[in-house]
Amino acid sequence: MSTRKIYLESLPRDEALSRLLRALDQAGWGPQREVIPTDEALGRITCEPVRARISAPHYNAAAVDGIAVKASDTFGATETAPRILTIGEQAFWVDTGDPLPPGCDAVIMVEHVNLLDDGHHQGARCEILAPVAPWQDVRQIGEDVVATEILLPEGHVIRPQDLGALLAAGILEVPVVRRPRVTFIPTGTEIVEPKADPAEGEIIEFNSRVILSLVREWGGEPVRHPIVRDDYDLIRRAVREAVARSDIVIVNAGSSAGSEDYTVHVLKxxxxxxxxxxxxxxxxxxxxxxxxxxxxxxxxxxPVSTWLTADLFVKPLVFRAQGLPVPERETVRASLARRITSPMGVEEFVRVKLGRVGERLVATPISRGAAVITSLVRADGLLVVPADREGIGEGTEVTVELLRPLRDIQETVVVIGSHDTSLDLMGSWLRRKGGYYLSSAHVGSQGGLLALKRGEAHMAGVHLLDTDTGECNTSYVRKYLGRPALLVLLARREQGFIVPKGNPKGIGSFRDLARPDVRFVNRQRGAGTRLLLDFHLRQEGISPEQVQGYRWELFTHLNVAQAVKAGDADTGLGIRSAAQALDLDFVPVAWEEYELCIPAELEEHPGVQAVLSLLRDPEFLKAVEALGGYDCSDSGRIRRV
Amino acid sequence: MSTRKIYLESLPRDEALSRLLRALDQAGWGPQREVIPTDEALGRITCEPVRARISAPHYNAAAVDGIAVKASDTFGATETAPRILTIGEQAFWVDTGDPLPPGCDAVIMVEHVNLLDDGHHQGARCEILAPVAPWQDVRQIGEDVVATEILLPEGHVIRPQDLGALLAAGILEVPVVRRPRVTFIPTGTEIVEPKADPAEGEIIEFNSRVILSLVREWGGEPVRHPIVRDDYDLIRRAVREAVARSDIVIVNAGSSAGSEDYTVHVLKxxxxxxxxxxxxxxxxxxxxxxxxxxxxxxxxxxPVSTWLTADLFVKPLVFRAQGLPVPERETVRASLARRITSPMGVEEFVRVKLGRVGERLVATPISRGAAVITSLVRADGLLVVPADREGIGEGTEVTVELLRPLRDIQETVVVIGSHDTSLDLMGSWLRRKGGYYLSSAHVGSQGGLLALKRGEAHMAGVHLLDTDTGECNTSYVRKYLGRPALLVLLARREQGFIVPKGNPKGIGSFRDLARPDVRFVNRQRGAGTRLLLDFHLRQEGISPEQVQGYRWELFTHLNVAQAVKAGDADTGLGIRSAAQALDLDFVPVAWEEYELCIPAELEEHPGVQAVLSLLRDPEFLKAVEALGGYDCSDSGRIRRV
Structure with missing residues (x-):
């Protein structure tokens, strides 16, 4: 535990990097040369022009199967006055690739050879009906490359075909840029090697694996140091050894300010x-x-900070150590789905999901938590809010650096709305059966309809009870989307109280939520499940203030189940499959219809069609029912609103 | 040697491939599963959805350094009525990542803690000036991912950040698609392992290296079988063993029809x-x-056939064995520089160089020889002439599959024209000093000017003697280019007779070329060197028929030198550096000016500027002079025509 205060600078990124690069230039740090076998050179970078050692071909070779001749022996040959050549004297059988016999300078294809005698033996005669030019059907020495010619320039990334050219030119070893060795030292007393059952307080060390995998992709040679606990002398020793053995040294601070503190003092x-x-x-x-x-x-x-700062500061070093420019990421222009705010003076890197809906590419910001590694798994791109801006408004055209191929993004069906466990399953099936990716974001049913209205999604998962009419979804679609749409039933599903095994608090109805000994966990505003709760509380005459935990909002059924599992809440309202997934008990309250709302103009979209056919696929529906609490007997039913 | 005739079918490519794929489907051939350590899973493909084993975080963790409290203990706190909490009783110091002590559900950042006593010891008191909400600055269990949630879908290529998410979720092993094992069997009695000094008739085996490198890039596991000589039983045994051990078996026919013959019988x-x-x-x-x-x-x-057919027929297998679609190459539209003819009924794959000159992307076909591996090294793209077309006309807009990143192509200065040894050197220097690539094609001086006129190149290397005026280049530029241009002197260079060491035939003047015992090798029509020859022959009153070898045309100085080196010719006209490169002797004839012709409208092009500054760089000019036969004292001189 440390409370020593470190005052950080707030240097602009470019300035910080160029300070380092300038210092490295002055220190003469840069690409190193090594000579390696050509067989191992795939993907490596030449550090000087590579010249052919021998010519290719290295002798005059028959280019076809046939007879080798001296061209001048055929001069004057015509159909009426053929020349007769004798095998073994003026004509010699050759296969493709054979050297020309001495004195020969042309080859006549086997198809054009008229044998006068039976067989190919020495002394057999053949007739030539037309003259051949010198060097006809001969691969002359150096046709491909002449000894001393430059085969590959300096700074060339060696591809498969380059290996062929090198070997053809007699080059068995190539001078290449040595892969820069990058040592990663993870530090932190609370950090442990990956395990399946970490104890409370143990933090799994995975940053080294992420960053060293990047290093490998960038062309470096990754070296992982074992975890070093927060101890000044140990960290200093690890750094000193790493500097001696490596070209670049990374220390990862662990998550405590304490260890960061050690690092800067070691560096000093x-x-x-x-x-x-x-x-x-x-x-x-x-x-x-x-x-x-x-x-x-x-x-x-x-982890997100680690990843981003490695991208900003380690990547340029790894490329510079190879004499290469940093490759730029492909970028696209997209329309920002939601306003982003960001403090002045700081460049903020926002992860976004991208979706092609109709003609527009829409960028939807996702979690900004620096600790949420799955946000990097889910992100399609990175958006930069410059230091001199306080934010970017909704609908603004922005430039997004791609983290995923644009082609894949274009083949993605975007579902925004209520969370349902079956959407994950649908993602896998859609990929396998329909060739489409599924991207789902959980913002609640109302949020989904608004996203649909703004053109950010192809479909929204909705389950909204109209408490006036008792009907599901239709009135909300009219109100929030306001244009013709399809409502396609994904499944009926069971909502109820998620409770620990054995239901120790005996939760049986909404009235129990007002009990002083019951800690509830809620869903966010706009979620269909929250509406269901509010409807029942009103019916029972219970005010939110009476429910302990009413203001504790989580975004998915599984998160609610997890809170119950962890003992942080006694119950929450959610779907049966979430309770089943975490091996919890479930007190059913109601069946509801979970529908996908699809704007009518997107009905013919091939990805949408792929989803619709999945909803008629008995195999898929069986898999959904196996999740628990789903009734798929009417799945695929279409209502037009 | 074999003269058995094999009658080949001529199946359309798609039909051939789908026959194979249908047969494989029927045989149940496809992706295989294996479970591997997560640490080794970079780049591998999930073969089923991967679900979180534990939640991440797996306990409620402090998100900041500070004190952990029970939120309800702070309710009602204000600046005027602060709550006092005692360390060790209601408040507990925590570092980021620490678990919350029992009973706590929120964290107050260290910056917001007012210590009333000196120090952090147990019993120290602190005052709280505002209430905190439950779960404030706490990373709740499952914030990142909840156990059982799908982390990665099926068919997902695992990236660095995915490894982080997997390890965070307690997944130490991942089910992935096994890399398909591809065995390559090189056959041929004349084939030898790579060596620096192959004997005549020995063919260096490099196809296996090229194709297995591709296999590796496509995600397969390459296995190379040792070379098998042309022997039916040996080939059969090798194939049988390879089939038992591999998912895909490739036999490479060697270059003789004989071995192909064995192969098909083994397959039968x-x-x-x-x-x-x-x-x-x-x-x-x-x-x-x-x-x-x-x-x-x-x-x-x-080799070019091997590469292309592996691309067409092996690549789809390697991807199918991984459950992946074949990635499509990026394509561009370009204008075809020269007419291509191609037989009906055959799909022809033409290698092209691409150049961005002004606004146009121009595709220039390069060597179509199937044996020329360097044509694949030089190619920027592939152009397909469909089976139902006999060719494609000059200037036609065509689609080109890229073999090199478009960005690199756009950063390429295209020089077409006369061959000069210093252009290779310039390529390397330009890359290092100016950041540009140089692409050079040798079509002779006149060809270069015509390419310039058609907008295919940024500059043309020219050395054309006007035999009427004795002047160099200017009249030809006016005649062939016909618009304002710069003529920039690259160097003066020495032309002469390239002869074997010691000049055994005593070549001393153009008259010697008419001697019956002198075999000459010529350059192609349109080459400046050819013009120089013709000029002198005319002066001497020698007719081309008197020169033995006048019609034997090679395309570069180095190829001419190589023909002399090999003893196929006694002399050829060329530049001193070519003779020097191959350690030959040289009989000087004349100094000439080798200039770069640059259309005036391209003068400000940054790549052109980079070339111009290179021609003023003393270090570069010194390197050119070291090639032999160059005088760089006026290099960089600009004439406007």
């Missing part, structure tokens, strides 16, 4: 701090320095 | 021939079959 002792604190979010506390003329990078501990 | 004996002969060029004699329910591919021997 062993080398020079060039930047500590950069005006980027997430990732501010990044640290850049120089030890023995080599770059040192201290990466912050939260 | 062990399995079933599905296609032998496909209507593609190059690569017609490809062979597809099935042995023990596994695919067998016989690839033709010429």
């Amino acid at each position: 002792e062993l080398g020079q701090v060039l930047a500590h604190g950069v005006a980027v979010r997430p990732g501010k506390p990044v640290m850049l320095g120089l030890i023995d003329g080599k770059p040192f990078v201290g990466l912050p501990g939260y | 004996e062990l399995g079933q021939v599905l296609a032998h002969g496909v209507a593609v060029r190059p690569g017609k004699p490809v062979m597809l079959g099935l042995i023990d329910g596994k695919p067998f591919v016989g690839l033709p021997g010429y």
